[in-house]
Amino acid sequence: MGRIVAGLFFLAFIGWGVGDVLMGIGTERADVAARVGEQTILVQTYQNALQSEMPQIAQSMHLSDPSQIPSATREQVAQQVLQRLVLQAEIALAADRHGLIVPDSSVRDEIFSIPAFKGRDGRFDRALFNDRLRRTGMSEGRLVDLVRQEQASRMLLQPIRDGVGVPDVMTRRLFDFEAQTRTIDLVRVPFDTQQPAAAPTEAQVARYYANHPWEFQAPEYRHARIVVLSADTIGHQLDISDADLRAAYQAQSRTFNTPERRNVQVVTVPTQDRAMALRARWVDGGNWADVQKAAGKDAAAVELPGIRQGDVPSAELGRQIFAAPADATQGPVQSEGGWVVFRVTSITPAHSAAFDDVKQALHDQIAHTRADALVAERVQKLQDAIAGGGLDSIPADLGAVAVSGELDQSGLTHEGTPAPIPGGDAARQAIIGRIFSQPKGANPELVQGPDGVWYAVSVDGVTPAHGLDLKEAGARVAAAWQAEARRHMADQQATTFYTQAQEHGGLGQVTPAIAGLEHSQPISPIQPAPEIPREVAALIFRLDHPGQSVMVETDGAYVVATLTGITHPDPATRKPLYDRVRAGLLQSMGDDIEMSYGNALEGIVRPKPNNAAIRAVMAEVTGRENTGTGQ
Numbered sequence: 001m002g003r004i005v006a007g008l009f010f011l012a013f014i015g016w017g018v019g020d021v022l023m024g025i026g027t028e029r030a031d032v033a034a035r036v037g038e039q040t041i042l043v044q045t046y047q048n049a050l051q052s053e054m055p056q057i058a059q060s061m062h063l064s065d066p067s068q069i070p071s072a073t074r075e076q077v078a079q080q081v082l083q084r085l086v087l088q089a090e091i092a093l094a095a096d097r098h099g100l101i102v103p104d105s106s107v108r109d110e111i112f113s114i115p116a117f118k119g120r121d122g123r124f125d126r127a128l129f130n131d132r133l134r135r136t137g138m139s140e141g142r143l144v145d146l147v148r149q150e151q152a153s154r155m156l157l158q159p160i161r162d163g164v165g166v167p168d169v170m171t172r173r174l175f176d177f178e179a180q181t182r183t184i185d186l187v188r189v190p191f192d193t194q195q196p197a198a199a200p201t202e203a204q205v206a207r208y209y210a211n212h213p214w215e216f217q218a219p220e221y222r223h224a225r226i227v228v229l230s231a232d233t234i235g236h237q238l239d240i241s242d243a244d245l246r247a248a249y250q251a252q253s254r255t256f257n258t259p260e261r262r263n264v265q266v267v268t269v270p271t272q273d274r275a276m277a278l279r280a281r282w283v284d285g286g287n288w289a290d291v292q293k294a295a296g297k298d299a300a301a302v303e304l305p306g307i308r309q310g311d312v313p314s315a316e317l318g319r320q321i322f323a324a325p326a327d328a329t330q331g332p333v334q335s336e337g338g339w340v341v342f343r344v345t346s347i348t349p350a351h352s353a354a355f356d357d358v359k360q361a362l363h364d365q366i367a368h369t370r371a372d373a374l375v376a377e378r379v380q381k382l383q384d385a386i387a388g389g390g391l392d393s394i395p396a397d398l399g400a401v402a403v404s405g406e407l408d409q410s411g412l413t414h415e416g417t418p419a420p421i422p423g424g425d426a427a428r429q430a431i432i433g434r435i436f437s438q439p440k441g442a443n444p445e446l447v448q449g450p451d452g453v454w455y456a457v458s459v460d461g462v463t464p465a466h467g468l469d470l471k472e473a474g475a476r477v478a479a480a481w482q483a484e485a486r487r488h489m490a491d492q493q494a495t496t497f498y499t500q501a502q503e504h505g506g507l508g509q510v511t512p513a514i515a516g517l518e519h520s521q522p523i524s525p526i527q528p529a530p531e532i533p534r535e536v537a538a539l540i541f542r543l544d545h546p547g548q549s550v551m552v553e554t555d556g557a558y559v560v561a562t563l564t565g566i567t568h569p570d571p572a573t574r575k576p577l578y579d580r581v582r583a584g585l586l587q588s589m590g591d592d593i594e595m596s597y598g599n600a601l602e603g604i605v606r607p608k609p610n611n612a613a614i615r616a617v618m619a620e621v622t623g624r625e626n627t628g629t630g631q
Contacts, residue, residue, distance in 0.1 A: 030612075030613060031043050032613065036093065036607045091597075111147055177525060178525050179574050180524060180568050181522035182522065182523055183563075184523075185520070192486065194487075208484070209473065209477045216467060217467055218466050226421060230451070235371040244366060246355065256352070265288055268301075269298075288303075313336070321342060378399055424450070424451050450620070494558035497514060522567065
């Protein structure tokens, strides 16, 4: 479902800017972010695409949560996602202009193949299909149109991509870089292992404070009142009868009560003698690949993952499989197909969850489903209540949650704990952004945020950021002085190691031997060693011969490393990697061709943006008001 809505053509960092394409033009419906010919890019589609993108960006930046992405980066991602959606619409229009016709049967087969619409039996489930569409607010006709446009776009772009070729010399150069392995010696000098000679004097504390005033600041705090409405907040007020809970428990009994399952390797051969010989070979330590080869062409060697006893066609064989211990070859057992030798590789015990153990989870599940149908009606009532009397006139029966208090721009209270804002991380980040972008005293406005959360904010107090005086920051200043002293001592020691490595041709050549010296396993650009800091690995692959050394600061330590060896494998010995490199280049060059084609389409149908809607989405993503669409 998401693949269709977000599109197949992920062309990041497109070479044309939103400012050049999306010029302010006229007025547009509030739910439309941009229009490309007759195609519309809805605000909800834009928001969904952004929500899908942010976790990937966070992972690529080695961040644990999308809320940690810098505001400027979030704005850049938002612009790129909008560019991508515009390009998709332009390609769909181009396919229509070229008269590409997608048969109904092809559209039907595509929809039937979407995993989200398949039931437990792996086949298309009409009831599940209808439920998914209802939950996402999409009509069947709209989905059919999206699939048809996607397939027409593929028909248009595939011949363009098929014409791409990769020179052998380019593949070989990239293979040589990615397949090479390097070994290093390294020594770490952690800051926290250093011990300053004494605690800082008052004069030293005062001097450090005077030289580093920016380190001792109290952040801006804002006192805000927040009202949040979502399916979760409404669901918490719904009463679910015990009868409904028990009915749901019965309906999901297969989920709560699962039989024992086993992973089994089974070989069936025609004769008992061969089965006995095969078992002897297997018991003697032969691995599965060897057993499959030894079984012969007229044997059947299969792996059966996650089977239940009833899944085994032979009742007697099933009984023996589920009576056998793990990791012990069993047999021969005679069956309808021949003589069987088998080995149970793992066992998943039966699991049974009592009603009382899952009662709360069932309650939340049912309440959330029922609350989904009430959100639209409650949103309208909440909007009317806010318009009529602000946040002081919210009816208690709407299912909205109200909180108030002071927090900083990181969402922390004065005690350093997260402010109790309802909703997930994305909604929480959007609400905090709204609090610190909305002027004090401004009228609250109900806004739709991520994950189906609606919220309104009223800011009634602002405590500006200010510097702490020496008395207030005294303990922090002393701790900072100590940390800086330890860092300086580690720097001195690491510099000594680096100088010795430069003079002697490497850390391993220094005498006497350096304590704590590590010798790494071979590493490559595509298989970095987790124990080697990324900063070190990045520099090591820039060196051109063994004996060279580098020094970097990383993760609370200084690291000195010496390149000790470089190995370049023959492509013939790493053919799978060579083929992957070629495939990656083909993909990259195909993307470039599509990008160029998209730039050409830009001049045929210029997008018409709804700048107000785009600015609203940008503000939700970045946590601040935007003044334009990327200029």
